[in-house]
Amino acid sequence: MTGGAGAVRHFLDLGDAGADDIAAMIADAIDRKAARVDKPKGVADADAPLAGRVLALVFEKNSTRTRVSFDIAMRQLGGSVLILDSGSSQLGRGETIADTARVLSRMVDAIMLRTDDHTKIEEMAAHASVPVINGLTDRSHPCQIVADLLTVIEHGKALPGLEVAWFGDGNNVLHSILEAAGLFKFNVRVSTPAGYEPDPAFVELARAGGSVVTLTQDAHAAARGADVLVTDTWISMGQADAAEKKAAMVPYQVNTALMALAKPDAVFLHCLPAHVGDEVSEDVFEGPQSIVFDEAENRIHAQKSVLLWSFGLLGI
Ligand code: CP
Ligand code: NVA
Numbered sequence: 001m002t003g004g005a006g007a008v009r010h011f012l013d014l015g016d017a018g019a020d021d022i023a024a025m026i027a028d029a030i031d032r033k034a035a036r037v038d039k040p041k042g043v044a045d046a047d048a049p050l051a052g053r054v055l056a057l058v059f060e061k062n063s064t065r066t067r068v069s070f071d072i073a074m075r076q077l078g079g080s081v082l083i084l085d086s087g088s089s090q091l092g093r094g095e096t097i098a099d100t101a102r103v104l105s106r107m108v109d110a111i112m113l114r115t116d117d118h119t120k121i122e123e124m125a126a127h128a129s130v131p132v133i134n135g136l137t138d139r140s141h142p143c144q145i146v147a148d149l150l151t152v153i154e155h156g157k158a159l160p161g162l163e164v165a166w167f168g169d170g171n172n173v174l175h176s177i178l179e180a181a182g183l184f185k186f187n188v189r190v191s192t193p194a195g196y197e198p199d200p201a202f203v204e205l206a207r208a209g210g211s212v213v214t215l216t217q218d219a220h221a222a223a224r225g226a227d228v229l230v231t232d233t234w235i236s237m238g239q240a241d242a243a244e245k246k247a248a249m250v251p252y253q254v255n256t257a258l259m260a261l262a263k264p265d266a267v268f269l270h271c272l273p274a275h276v277g278d279e280v281s282e283d284v285f286e287g288p289q290s291i292v293f294d295e296a297e298n299r300i301h302a303q304k305s306v307l308l309w310s311f312g313l314l315g316i
Contacts, residue, residue: 182209
C-alpha cells in the first residue's frame with residue numbers, strides 16, 4: 001500500500017487497492033460497459049464523473065493499448081488527457097522524475113507512467129501530490145491484470161480456485177497475475193525454462209494470500225486441467241532480442257497440443273502485442289478459445305475503474 005487513509009491514491013501495484021476495491025472496480029466496469037453498448041466510443045458516460053479532470057500519460061516505452069485505452073477511458077468519464085513521450089519531453093533530456101512529478105502535479109489531476117525501472121514509478125509517486133498509475137514497469141503491469149480478471153469473469157469463470165497456467169517468460173505480466181492470485185485465491189501453474197522464473201517475492205506474495213503456486217519446467221504439466229492459459233512475448237520491451245532466450249522458450253509455445261490438455265472450456269489470454277508463431281501458434285491465437293480481443297477491449301473498461309478508484313470515487 002502506498003498511501004494511508006486520506007492519502008493520495010497511487011496505483012503502483014494491485015495491492016495498493018486490495019481485493020475488495022479491485023472487486024469494486026470490476027463490478028463498476030461491468031456496469032459501465034453494459035450501460036454504454038450503443039454509444040459511440042468517444043461519447044461520455046451519462047454521469048461523466050471525471051468532467052474537468054486531466055490525466056497526463058507519460059511514456060518512456062512504446063504502447064498501443066495502454067495509450068488508447070486511457071485516452072478513451074478519460075473521454076468516456078468526461079475528462080481529457082495529454083500525452084508526454086520521453087523522446088519529446090524534458091524527461092528524455094534528463095530532467096528528474098522528482099521534478100517532473102512536482103511540475104505535473106501543479107498542472108494535471110493524475111499521472112499515468114509507463115517506464116522501465118520500477119523504482120522510477122515509486123519515485124514519481126513519492127514526489128507527486130496527485131494519483132500516479134502504473135502503466136507498466138519492468139516489474140509489474142497491474143492495469144493489464146484488472147482487465148484480465150474482468151475478461152475471465154465475463155467469460156463465466158469465478159476466480160477462487162481457478163487454475164491459471166502461465167507459459168514462457170517469468171515477466172512483469174506474470175508478476176501481476178501472481179499478485180492477483182493471492183488477492184483472489186486462484187492458483188497459478190508457472191511453466192518457464194530454467195533461469196526465467198518469476199521474482200520469488202511475487203510467488204511468496206501469492207502463496208501468502210492462499211494461492212497454490214506451482215513452478216515447473218514442464219509446460220504439459222502446467223496445461224493439464226487448466227481453466228485459463230496465458231502467455232506473453234518472450235522478449236519484453238527493453239530486453240535484448242537474445243537468440244538463446246528464444247530457443248529456451250520454444251517448448252512453452254501455447255499451441256493446440258497444449259490447449260488439448262486443458263479443460264474443454266479453457267480460455268486463452270495474451271496481453272498483446274503477440275508474436276504469433278513464437279509464444280502462441282496461429283490456430284490457438286485465432287481459435288475459438290482465444291479471448292484476446294475481448295481482453296484488449298476491456299483495457300478501456302478496466303482503466304475507467306482504476307481512474308475512478310484513484311480519484312476516490314470507487315472503493316472503500
Ligand atoms: N498490453 C499492453 O499493455 O499493450 P500496449 O503495450 O500496447 O500498451
Ligand atoms: N511483457 C511485455 C508486456 C507488453 C504489454 C513487456 O514488458 O514488453
